[in-house]
Amino acid sequence: AQNERVAVFIGLKGHPDVAIAANTMAGLKPEESLLERDARSSVKQSNPSNFKSIRKGVRPIAGMPGEEMLQIVIEPNGTKSQDFMWESPGEKDNVFHPNFILEMNTGHGQPGSPINSSLTDAKALALWDRISSSLRLRPARDAKAGARSGGNVPLGTLSLASDKCIQSGWWQCTDGTDRVDIVGGRRQYFTEGQVLPQAVMLTSGTVWQNFRGERPTFTSSVPSTWKLTDRRKAKRNAAVAFLAKPIPAPEDSASATPDAHRIGEVATGTEVTSAMACPASGWWECSETKAFDGTRWFARGDLLPPATMPAAISLVDKMKGVPEFVRVSASWRLVRVAEANPSSAAIERAAADDSEQAPAPRMDNSPTAPTKDA
Numbered sequence: 001a002q003n004e005r006v007a008v009f010i011g012l013k014g015h016p017d018v019a020i021a022a023n024t025m026a027g028l029k030p031e032e033s034l035l036e037r038d039a040r041s042s043v044k045q046s047n048p049s050n051f052k053s054i055r056k057g058v059r060p061i062a063g064m065p066g067e068e069m070l071q072i073v074i075e076p077n078g079t080k081s082q083d084f085m086w087e088s089p090g091e092k093d094n095v096f097h098p099n100f101i102l103e104m105n106t107g108h109g110q111p112g113s114p115i116n117s118s119l120t121d122a123k124a125l126a127l128w129d130r131i132s133s134s135l136r137l138r139p140a141r142d143a144k145a146g147a148r149s150g151g152n153v154p155l156g157t158l159s160l161a162s163d164k165c166i167q168s169g170w171w172q173c174t175d176g177t178d179r180v181d182i183v184g185g186r187r188q189y190f191t192e193g194q195v196l197p198q199a200v201m202l203t204s205g206t207v208w209q210n211f212r213g214e215r216p217t218f219t220s221s222v223p224s225t226w227k228l229t230d231r232r233k234a235k236r237n238a239a240v241a242f243l244a245k246p247i248p249a250p251e252d253s254a255s256a257t258p259d260a261h262r263i264g265e266v267a268t269g270t271e272v273t274s275a276m277a278c279p280a281s282g283w284w285e286c287s288e289t290k291a292f293d294g295t296r297w298f299a300r301g302d303l304l305p306p307a308t309m310p311a312a313i314s315l316v317d318k319m320k321g322v323p324e325f326v327r328v329s330a331s332w333r334l335v336r337v338a339e340a341n342p343s344s345a346a347i348e349r350a351a352a353d354d355s356e357q358a359p360a361p362r363m364d365n366s367p368t369a370p371t372k373d374a
Helices: 034-039 042-046 121-132 143-148 207-211 260-265 315-319 344-353
Strands: 004-012 015-026 051-058 067-074 080-088 099-105 158-160 169-173 187-190 225-230 271-273 282-286 295-298 307-310 325-328 331-337
Touching: 034 051, 034 067, 034 080, 051 121, 067 121, 080 121, 099 121
Parallel strands: none
Antiparallel strands: 004 015, 015 099, 051 067, 067 080, 080 099, 158 225, 169 187, 169 225, 271 331, 282 295, 282 331, 307 325
16 A cells, blocks of 8 residues: 555753654645645735744755745744744655655744744754754665666665665765765765765854864764765866876886786775875775865876865965965775776767766766876
């Protein structure tokens, strides 16, 4: 049967006036949307001054379409409360895509006697964003069947953190929203057999943390969900000019590099530190998540370069032309062996041949084409 309903109600210690509810209903025919119902609300039309909108509009979460309405409400007795709601319409006769409603209301006192909210508008909004950003559909798949499918794993396949990656390629984290950054980027490249990581979310900082350039992080206790978006590396961007260059291998580099018969034994995932000889030609990912380097191609025998990191400098130094970056020793991880140094034309031909090519990832993870002198 495609009918199902689950409701969860949550209260907070120290804030008895706050009520949170999550409600999923499957098998229902979609009716008017949240914003449509709000537009014809007779209560708001007759008392418009009692409602102040904080945020309202379309807001998809973790691939689920939805609409959001956040407002401040002035009750007839003069008390102020917050009324937040997000709704996803769901699909009729599809239990795996239910109608989903999340609500958070404040100012609940004795029946019929509302009180002032115990949360400021800023704190209520921060709490709402933290909770709503954690919503996602539970993956419904046969993990064993997915593992047997090898290179034919369909795009859109979902896997959870701590699972082994079942297909090498680009995976996108569905945790949070586009307004919440993920350490390492929302879209990352994983190789088959690699354990998928738990996403670490970058949350909004205080004024003092923003002044110092700090970003607080948050890690959910619920396993992160990763969605396969591209079974091969995406189109590579041009290299950033100020990235540190590797030191080319000398012509007689037999002593510095592995024996020819052992080159093929360099496994994907091998890690090598800056200033060490590259054991295999290919694409190497920088371990420093904030580095400008992303993923770069290095030739076997090259001495791997340091990572190029952003640096906060004073206004005086900036006027003097002091670079806004520093070099730091980093670990490089092999993500794909590629003996030849690919030209831009070859990359474009490869992208054109792949009908399932996905958009290029963000700078913090995207592979970058090497410069000519690299």
